[in-house]
Amino acid sequence: MSAIASGPRLGTNGNTTAEAEPTPARAAPAIGNPGALGLAAFAITTFLLCMTSANLVNPAVTPMVLGVALMVGGVGQVLAGMWEFRVGNTFGGTAFVMYGGFWLSFWALNQFYVKEIPAAQAGNAVGLYLIAWAMFTGLMFIASFKTNRAINMVFGLLMITFLLLGIGNAGAHPTVIHWGGYFGLMTAAVAGYTACAVVTNETFGRTILPVRPL
Numbered sequence: 001m002s003a004i005a006s007g008p009r010l011g012t013n014g015n016t017t018a019e020a021e022p023t024p025a026r027a028a029p030a031i032g033n034p035g036a037l038g039l040a041a042f043a044i045t046t047f048l049l050c051m052t053s054a055n056l057v058n059p060a061v062t063p064m065v066l067g068v069a070l071m072v073g074g075v076g077q078v079l080a081g082m083w084e085f086r087v088g089n090t091f092g093g094t095a096f097v098m099y100g101g102f103w104l105s106f107w108a109l110n111q112f113y114v115k116e117i118p119a120a121q122a123g124n125a126v127g128l129y130l131i132a133w134a135m136f137t138g139l140m141f142i143a144s145f146k147t148n149r150a151i152n153m154v155f156g157l158l159m160i161t162f163l164l165l166g167i168g169n170a171g172a173h174p175t176v177i178h179w180g181g182y183f184g185l186m187t188a189a190v191a192g193y194t195a196c197a198v199v200t201n202e203t204f205g206r207t208i209l210p211v212r213p214l
Contacts, residue, residue: 031083031086031087032202033198033202034079034080034081034083034084034087034092034096035080035084035089035092035195035198036195036198036199036202037076037079037080037083038076038077038080038081038084038092038095038096038100039154039191039192039194039195039198040076040191040192040195041072041073041076041077041080041100042073042077042096042099042188042191043188043189043191043192043195044068044072044073044188044192045065045068045069045072045073045103046073046158046184046185046187046188046191047184047185047188047189047192048064048065048068049065049069049184050161050180050181050182050183050184050185050187050188051181051185052065052181053165053177053178053180053181053184054178054180054181054182054184054185055174055178055181056181062110066106066107066110066111069103069104069106069107070103070104070107072103073099073100073102073103073106074100074101074103074104074107075100075104076100077096077097077099077100077103078096078097078100078101078104079100080092080096080100081093081094081095081096081097081098081100082097084096085097091140091143091144091146091147094140095140098136102133109129114126123169123170123171123172124169124170126166126169126170127166127167127168127169127170127171128166128170129166130162130163130165130166130169131162131163131166131167131170133162133166134159134162134163134166137155137158137159137162138159140155141155141156141158141159144156145214146214147213147214148211148212148213148214149211149212149213149214150190150193150194150197150211150212151194151211152214153190154187154190154191154194157183157184157186157187157190158184158187160180160183161180161183161184161187162180163180164176164177164179164180164183165177165180165181165184168180193209194211196209197209197210197211
């Protein structure tokens with residue numbers, strides 16, 4: 001509530017009384033750092049998906065990955081992004097909402113729309129989808145040079161991941177897809193480390209896990 005001074009009031013004798021004291025402004029409630037939530041949601045969902053892309057687990061587990069993509073990667077990151085905007089962090093808000101949108105769209109594509117694409121064009125469609133995200137990630141990678149080394153590495157590795165997965169799907173190259181999965185696992189590891197660093201450093205009130213400001 002903003003401080004608004006009361007106007008003059010009428011007394012019992014018809015005369016105006018002294019103006020009331022201004023109502024003190026209430027401080028905005030403090031919120032925690034939403035970056036930890038967004039990074040953790042991104043890390044765990046990327047890890048699960050790239051385990052299948054790297055052919056390290058049976059692709060039959062994909063329905064489980066889709067559930068995590070919807071609720072953790074999608075909803076979790078969108079919420080984190082909204083809170084980032086709330087604290088004035090345009091970079092974090094844009095990143096988390098957009099990648100939350102990626103996971104939501106990934107879930108929707110697999111659940112509803114991929115089956116509508118002719119089989120002969122499915123690889124091209126998925127490749128185009130992933131390459132478009134590589135382009136967006138490249139833009140975020142440039143902006144990340146004003147953040148810290150850990151975040152910068154996340155975006156650099158993620159851009160390579162999207163490129164390899166996009167090229168591999170578009171050209172039906174399983175080996176390239178597997179390499180994309182390996183880079184995705186590295187991306188998930190760095191994102192997980194960064195999420196842990198945010199939580200640990202803020203909990204202890206000092207740097208325990210460095211992220212190297214740029």
